[in-house]
Amino acid sequence: YMMADLYRKGGTCLDYPKGGSEAIVQALIDGIEDKSPDAKIWTQAHVAQILVKGRACGVRLKDGTEIRAKEAVVSGTDVGITR
Secondary structure (H helix, E strand, O other): OOHHHHHOOOOOOOOOOOOOHHHHHHHHHHHHHHHOOOOOOOOOOOEEEEEEOOOEEEEEEOOOOEEEOOOOOOOOOOHHHHO
8 A cells, every 4th residue: 555545535444465475475386386287386495696598597596506497487575685
């Protein structure tokens, strides 16, 4: 919501995902696994660098492990962290 919404006539209603923000992550994981059963999903993996060759093509983890993506690299962080 925007701060201006707080001053709008009638106020504002803040909606939260049922099950909390973890439910959004789980829904994303479920959707990827349903669409691509062979997909590999890493969570709680500290990414040191997003590898780019024209587009995101993989990641390098903090421990030096490189993971190459066949189709997509998905980041759950904001643009300030992902740059």
